[in-house]
Amino acid sequence: xxxxLMEVVLRPTSLILPVILVFLIVMxxxxxxxxxxxxMEIMIFSIYGMAYDIxxxxxxxxxxxxxxxxxxGAYGVLLLALNLNADLWxxxxxxxxxxxxxxxVLGILAVRLSEAYFVIISVIFNMVFYLxxxxxxxxxxxxxxxxxxxxPIPLGFASYSVYDPIVNYYFxxxxxxxxxxxxxxxxxxxxxxxxxxxxxxxxxAEFLGYNVIRYKxxxxxxxxxxxxxxxTLYAIRTRYASADYFSLIMSADxxxxxxxxxxxxxxxxxxxxxxxxxLTYYISVWWRNYFILIGGLMILVLRxxxxxxxxxxxxxIGVKF
Numbered sequence: 001x002x003x004x005l006m007e008v009v010l011r012p013t014s015l016i017l018p019v020i021l022v023f024l025i026v027m028x029x030x031x032x033x034x035x036x037x038x039x040m041e042i043m044i045f046s047i048y049g050m051a052y053d054i055x056x057x058x059x060x061x062x063x064x065x066x067x068x069x070x071x072x073g074a075y076g077v078l079l080l081a082l083n084l085n086a087d088l089w090x091x092x093x094x095x096x097x098x099x100x101x102x103x104x105v106l107g108i109l110a111v112r113l114s115e116a117y118f119v120i121i122s123v124i125f126n127m128v129f130y131l132x133x134x135x136x137x138x139x140x141x142x143x144x145x146x147x148x149x150x151x152p153i154p155l156g157f158a159s160y161s162v163y164d165p166i167v168n169y170y171f172x173x174x175x176x177x178x179x180x181x182x183x184x185x186x187x188x189x190x191x192x193x194x195x196x197x198x199x200x201x202x203x204x205a206e207f208l209g210y211n212v213i214r215y216k217x218x219x220x221x222x223x224x225x226x227x228x229x230x231x232t233l234y235a236i237r238t239r240y241a242s243a244d245y246f247s248l249i250m251s252a253d254x255x256x257x258x259x260x261x262x263x264x265x266x267x268x269x270x271x272x273x274x275x276x277x278x279l280t281y282y283i284s285v286w287w288r289n290y291f292i293l294i295g296g297l298m299i300l301v302l303r304x305x306x307x308x309x310x311x312x313x314x315x316x317i318g319v320k321f
Contacts, residue, residue, distance in 0.1 A: 021177065028169040040169055042277050043176045044233045045253070049261070049269025050183055051226035052254035057263035058187060059219035060199040062115065065122030067250035068106075068129045069099045069224040073231025074241040075133075075140060082148040088162075089154065092232050099228025100221055107220040112213055126251055133243035145242025148235075162236055172233055179226055183266060186222065195219055199264070227254075256294070260301050262308025271309055 024039075031039065048070065055061045076095025080086040086094070110121050133140045140146065152159035153171060162168045186192050194215050197205045206212045235241045244250070254269065257276060262268025276294060283290040305312035 024173055028166060028173065033165060036165060036169055038277065038281050040172050040237060042273055043172050044230050044237060045257070045273045045277065046176055046270045047179045047233065048227055048230040049254050049257040049273050050179060050266050051223045051230065053258050053263060053266055053269045054183060054186070054195075054226070055219055055223035056255070056258055057265065057268070058192065058195045058199060059216055060115075060202070061111065061216060061220065062119055062255075063110075063122040063220075063223075064119050064248070064251050064255070065124075065126035066223070066227050066254055067246050067248070068126045069103060069227040070231035070234070070250055071129065071133065071241070071243075071246035072099050072102055073228030074235035074245050075231075076228070077232040078146060078148050078235050078241045079139070081151055082146065086151070087154060088151040088236075091151070092229075092236075095232045096225055096228045099224045099231075103221045103224030104217075107217045107224075111216040111220055123248070123251075126246065126248060130243060130246035130248070133246045140241075140243055142243050145240055145244075147240050150236050150239055168237065172237065175229065175233060179229065180266065183222075183226070187266065191215070191218070196264075256298060258308070260298055260308055262305075262310030262312075262314075265308075265310045265314070268308050268310040275309075 024043075027039070028036065048066075052063070052066055055063055055066070073095045076098045077088075077091045080091040080094055081088070106125055110118055110125070113121055134142050136142075137144075150162050152161050153167070160167045160171075162171060187195070194205065194210055197208075197210070198212055198215060202212055231245065234245075253276075257272030258269045259272070260275065261270065261272030275297075279294065279297075280290065283293060287293075301309060305315070307315065
């Protein structure tokens, strides 16, 4: 196969993504319930991974505290629906806006710090909220968490229940597609080019007149908003949230997905999510130490290609993903 043909076949915007989209639309009806459930989980965490990639892959901010916004999103939609009887759209919108507010307040402090200190402060923020979620059982339910009845999805003159697995599937699929298109639009815009310039050489970007702190804060807020969205979808999917949603393990997941799949590509974190969630789903059934395998896979991928799986493929065929 010629290189030109390989470029056409593997160029995401020309063939692969439309094929995947058609596959996801059709498979929502045809797949057995167990596989559909796994696919919904993959789609939700794909939003989480893409959101993290905006922060790390495009503005070079290595955060170890994204679970903070995931938990805020999850509890935001849960508490509004549980205590205020808010409709689903309102609960989701407010939850995402809460993630934005938290990101703005915390980001003003965090993005001014150098790389090592940024990592440390992100961990501190994460742990503070995790410990508060554990301690404030009257609000969060602590380790046991809280369950809630998910309001129906109002669409015009009709409403649909997310308790219907088919409805739930397409509900999540809509937000995955919307997230990818919005984030792709952002990274292809002048804002995205500025973020890449900051990633490549922060001092030069500042020398050219860009307010680096402001643009890093913008990336931090965008990442937090979509992370919050993934948290709301996960809470809706499981009808549940607990203090564990703020844990450092939840913060480590998007880092692993992004490093394995490939940072700075949007597609990379999705590939990482697909590989790791499938491995976790099937291998954890018969081997509880499956994290050893994941660690080995991560070492192997980074040893072969520091840019991850997607970065390795792109470098071999000369195609930009």
